[in-house]
Amino acid sequence: MARIGVFVCHCGENISATVDCGKVADTIGKLKHVAYSTEYKYMCSDPGQTLIKDAIREHKLTGVVVSACSPRMHEPTFRKACAEGGLNPFLCEMANLREHCSWVHEKNELTTEKAIDIIRTQVEKVKLNSALQPIRVPVTKTSMVIGGGIAGIQAALDIANCGHKVVMVERSPSIGGHMSQLSETFPTLDCSQCILTPRMVEVAQHPNITLYTYAEVESVEGFIGNFKVKIRKKAKSLDEKACTGCGLCTTKCPQKKIPNEFEQGMGMRPAIYVPFPQAVPNRPVIDKEHCTYYIKGKCKVCEIVCPTKAIRFDQPDEILDLEIGAIVVSTGFDIKHADFFPEYGYGKYKDVIDGLQFERLASASGPTAGAILRPSDGQVPKNIVFIACAGSRDPAKGIAYCSKICCMYTAKHAMLYKHKVHEGNAHVFYMDIRSGGKNYDEFVRRAIEEDYVNYIRGRVSTVYERDGKLIVKGVDTLLGAQPVEIVADMVVLATAGVANPGAEELAQKLHVSYDSHKFFAEAHPKLKPVETNTAGIFLAGACQNPKDIPDSVSQASGAAVKVAALFSQNGLTREPLVAFVNRTAPPMYSTCVGCFLCQSVCPYQAIEREDFKTRDGKIIKTVAKINEGLCQGCGTCVALCRSKSIDLYGYSNNQVYAEVVALLNEF
Amino acid sequence: MDNLVKRAKELLENKTVQVVIGYEAGPTGVIRPAFITDPEKAGKLIYNDKCDQNLAVYLTKKEVKNFGKMAIVATLPVMRSIMMLISEQQLFAESIVVLGISADGNLLDIADINIMQGYIEKSDLSNPEKYKALLAELNKLNPEEKFAYWQKELSKCIKCYACRQACPMCYCTRCTVEVNQPQWIPVQANTHGNMEWHILRAMHLAGRCISCGECGRACPVGIPCHLLTMQLTDQVYTYFKVYAGTSDKMNSVLSTFEPNDKESFII
Numbered sequence: 062m063a064r065i066g067v068f069v070c071h072c073g074e075n076i077s078a079t080v081d082c083g084k085v086a087d088t089i090g091k092l093k094h095v096a097y098s099t100e101y102k103y104m105c106s107d108p109g110q111t112l113i114k115d116a117i118r119e120h121k122l123t124g125v126v127v128s129a130c131s132p133r134m135h136e137p138t139f140r141k142a143c144a145e146g147g148l149n150p151f152l153c154e155m156a157n158l159r160e161h162c163s164w165v166h167e168k169n170e171l172t173t174e175k176a177i178d179i180i181r182t183q184v185e186k187v188k189l190n191s192a193l194q195p196i197r198v199p200v201t202k203t204s205m206v207i208g209g210g211i212a213g214i215q216a217a218l219d220i221a222n223c224g225h226k227v228v229m230v231e232r233s234p235s236i237g238g239h240m241s242q243l244s245e246t247f248p249t250l251d252c253s254q255c256i257l258t259p260r261m262v263e264v265a266q267h268p269n270i271t272l273y274t275y276a277e278v279e280s281v282e283g284f285i286g287n288f289k290v291k292i293r294k295k296a297k298s299l300d301e302k303a304c305t306g307c308g309l310c311t312t313k314c315p316q317k318k319i320p321n322e323f324e325q326g327m328g329m330r331p332a333i334y335v336p337f338p339q340a341v342p343n344r345p346v347i348d349k350e351h352c353t354y355y356i357k358g359k360c361k362v363c364e365i366v367c368p369t370k371a372i373r374f375d376q377p378d379e380i381l382d383l384e385i386g387a388i389v390v391s392t393g394f395d396i397k398h399a400d401f402f403p404e405y406g407y408g409k410y411k412d413v414i415d416g417l418q419f420e421r422l423a424s425a426s427g428p429t430a431g432a433i434l435r436p437s438d439g440q441v442p443k444n445i446v447f448i449a450c451a452g453s454r455d456p457a458k459g460i461a462y463c464s465k466i467c468c469m470y471t472a473k474h475a476m477l478y479k480h481k482v483h484e485g486n487a488h489v490f491y492m493d494i495r496s497g498g499k500n501y502d503e504f505v506r507r508a509i510e511e512d513y514v515n516y517i518r519g520r521v522s523t524v525y526e527r528d529g530k531l532i533v534k535g536v537d538t539l540l541g542a543q544p545v546e547i548v549a550d551m552v553v554l555a556t557a558g559v560a561n562p563g564a565e566e567l568a569q570k571l572h573v574s575y576d577s578h579k580f581f582a583e584a585h586p587k588l589k590p591v592e593t594n595t596a597g598i599f600l601a602g603a604c605q606n607p608k609d610i611p612d613s614v615s616q617a618s619g620a621a622v623k624v625a626a627l628f629s630q631n632g633l634t635r636e637p638l639v640a641f642v643n644r645t646a647p648p649m650y651s652t653c654v655g656c657f658l659c660q661s662v663c664p665y666q667a668i669e670r671e672d673f674k675t676r677d678g679k680i681i682k683t684v685a686k687i688n689e690g691l692c693q694g695c696g697t698c699v700a701l702c703r704s705k706s707i708d709l710y711g712y713s714n715n716q717v718y719a720e721v722v723a724l725l726n727e728f
Numbered sequence: 729m730d731n732l733v734k735r736a737k738e739l740l741e742n743k744t745v746q747v748v749i750g751y752e753a754g755p756t757g758v759i760r761p762a763f764i765t766d767p768e769k770a771g772k773l774i775y776n777d778k779c780d781q782n783l784a785v786y787l788t789k790k791e792v793k794n795f796g797k798m799a800i801v802a803t804l805p806v807m808r809s810i811m812m813l814i815s816e817q818q819l820f821a822e823s824i825v826v827l828g829i830s831a832d833g834n835l836l837d838i839a840d841i842n843i844m845q846g847y848i849e850k851s852d853l854s855n856p857e858k859y860k861a862l863l864a865e866l867n868k869l870n871p872e873e874k875f876a877y878w879q880k881e882l883s884k885c886i887k888c889y890a891c892r893q894a895c896p897m898c899y900c901t902r903c904t905v906e907v908n909q910p911q912w913i914p915v916q917a918n919t920h921g922n923m924e925w926h927i928l929r930a931m932h933l934a935g936r937c938i939s940c941g942e943c944g945r946a947c948p949v950g951i952p953c954h955l956l957t958m959q960l961t962d963q964v965y966t967y968f969k970v971y972a973g974t975s976d977k978m979n980s981v982l983s984t985f986e987p988n989d990k991e992s993f994i995i
Contacts, residue, residue, distance in 0.1 A: 655818075714912075
């Protein structure tokens with residue numbers, strides 16, 4: 062005989078403002094099989110939970126219905142409370158009176174009646190719940206970090222220093238990411254390379270880190286603790302063990318006119334190249350798209366000059382199969398490039414550049430060795446205009462968000478310019494100055510007050526060329542929207558930070574969700590900022606949204622702790638809410654007819670084949686079988702199975718039917 | 729037809745197959761399915777334009793499979809059924825020999841599945857013309873009229889499940905309607921429950937129906953239930969440009985998860 066306890070939560074006033082919780086508890090208390098029914102202001106609080114635990118013991122409850130909020134947040138809370146009260150946690154159900162009722166209806170009788178109906182369905186369901194036991198799965202204590210920028214480097218080092226193995230996969234020939242391209246960093250103006258390169262070297266030398274550069278994730282299967290990852294190591298056309306990194310090949314390569322990606326197209330590189338002098342690993346790769354040998358079948362100059370005979374033109378791509386326990390995604394961001402700002406002449410006038418190009422101009426290792434020279438004629442610009450929010454916070458351009466880093470780096474750029482061109486004038490057009498952060502606002506004030514950067518609050522409508530000068534037309538909103546026209550030698554656009562190309566494809570490979578801007582989505586905006594919706598996959602850095610270095614590094618350390626915490630256990634327990642294929646007596650064995658359409662519909666590759674054999678090994682029947690470790694309990698196969706041979710623990714056909722019947726019947 | 733008999737006799741004589749599934753004329757001249765196991769009786773096999781039953785339904789029946797390797801007289805719908813049955817792992821290509829019949833009634837030389845696939849790909853796979861006209865008439869009705877039409881038609885259903893038994897794609901050993909814990913579909917015939925059954929049957933065949941029309945022909949009370957599945961065939965083609973039963977390796981279009989499935993319908 063079922064003895065169900067119902068606990069109606071007010072959720073402060075979230076529920077009680079529109080639902081008469083007292084009446085709900087009274088009405089439900091009179092239902093058959095409901096042994097106890099009560100209400101409380103905050104059921105999730107400690108006294109609220111104690112109420113449940115005590116009632117379980119006192120009233121010998123066989124099932125609990127907590128009538129409160131969405132199960133997303135607090136189902137684990139109440140399941141745990143039930144377990145502590147001595148009830149199997151899976152005999153606890155939640156009736157969602159908040160999102161499904163109080164928040165969406167006005168205060169009246171009908172709202173209260175709907176709340177009662179919602180609880181009635183759950184009372185009927187919980188009567189059919191079974192006491193489930195958690196599933197134990199092993200954990201492979203090797204993590205994978207995708208992306209070797211500063212976030213990936215930090216996460217990898219932290220995990221490795223906890224004593225766990227890390228595999229780092231980087232798409233380009235060197236780790237370092239965007240940070241390696243930066244000249245100086247705000248708010249201290251210390252050299253980016255100088256603080257980054259020691260970390261890069263540490264990654265390469267760490268005994269717990271295996272580094273794969275020029276490699277991409279091919280596929281990811283499996284689940285938390287047990288991912289099966291395929292990595293494509295693109296052919297570098299080089300025997301890395303034989304190569305000493307002497308660089309002779311890169312100087313002799315006859316193909317020298319390839320726009321240098323690292324220099325943001327402001328310099329040239331050969332077809333066999335090391336992206337930048339401090340690259341890790343400091344070994345060249347051959348860019349097959351531009352290499353004369355790969356295009357025309359003739360050349361091989363690098364092979365001839367190589368003193369250690371390390372060039373391998375016939376090297377194939379290599380596919381590595383790895384067993385991985387946890388994944389940190391730190392693939393970083395990109396900025397908006399040409400064609401996005403026709404009104405600013407970007408892509409049309411050589412002297413309209415983006416922030417990242419300015420970084421390279423200002424960098425001591427850049428194409429101008431750190432001198433600020435405009436790209437068109439190599440002259441020092443006497444008047445320079447920085448335009449903040451180029452694309453960002455512009456819903457008309459499809460980017461409503463703030464790219465966060467631009468206010469600070471624009472101040473830095475203006476400052477660097479003034480430090481190098483003392484007699485020059487720097488103007489900044491801005492919408493708002495967003496300089497929240499330790500020592501950030503002081504930095505911006507320094508730019509304005511000590512370096513005399515001219516900050517103009519207003520937007521720029523157009524940039525056009527006249528007599529070899531760039532005319533910047535804008536408005537000063539602090540002077541009553543007075544039009545401003547500046548004759549500039551160079552314009553720097555703080556273009557919006559956007560998701561990396563390929564982010565969407567990677568998200569789909571990893572089965573993690575992403576937002577409309579293709580940034581990876583966190584599991585909870587406040588309380589789970591480094592987790593994704595897929596267990597065992599964590600986020601670090603600007604792949605989630607544009608972030609500065611301190612934020613990326615902090616988040617990377619956060620992600621590393623999540624990985625370390627996962628690896629600190631010998632096994633994982635998983636919720637037993639998984640699908641199962643029924644089994645019946647021979648000769649049927651199962652009502653499954655083996656069409657395996659469930660196999661193709663399963664997003665988690667959780668469906669396997671099982672053969673029933675005679676004693677001499679002859680196959681009698683082949684049916685589907687669910688891998689409990691892989692199944693996420695989504696129920697797609699249950700809905701698809703035509704013969705209803707698959708059911709879901711915790712959401713069985715019988716339970717759903719009972720809920721429907723409860724609603725259809727008068728009470 | 730002489731070719732068909734000759735070929736069937738050959739297959740049985742050299743023991744390539746143990747049974748030939750085809751058509752014969754019954755004592756009153758009515759066309760009925762024939763299961764020929766004796767080469768001497770191969771002469772009973774006929775083929776004419778009255779032979780319209782989809783014989784593929786027998787390929788999954790235990791009683792027929794028990795004979796051994798099967799040869800089957802196969803018109804286009806039968807060939808497409810065979811493709812579906814292989815792709816859904818209910819049949820193995822090596823366990824059958826296809827005696828293909830062309831649209832003009834001649835024996836085709838179908839040596840293997842690839843040749844059959846080539847033949848199917850060259851054929852018109854849309855719904856048969858006579859049904860297209862009926863569907864066009866139905867689609868002129870507004871939703872209320874359509875619902876009233878089907879309510880009237882389906883109220884006649886006596887739940888004999890002939891539509892299910894005649895369909896080669898309804899091969900489950902236990903049908904959903906036989907699940908009684910819980911009993912989602914009522915056992916007795918009433919309009920409401922009849923509609924539940926027919927909607928469910930149509931949904932189970934969405935993207936899988938090969939437009940043979942057998943379900944409608946089998947219905948003893950004349951419900952045009954084949955129009956439900958044929959309408960879905962049209963819809964699947966409109967949205968996915970796919971017809972069922974064109975390859976032995978095809979994934980059912982409505983039951984295949986692809987990582988690049990766009991989730992534009994999720995707000």
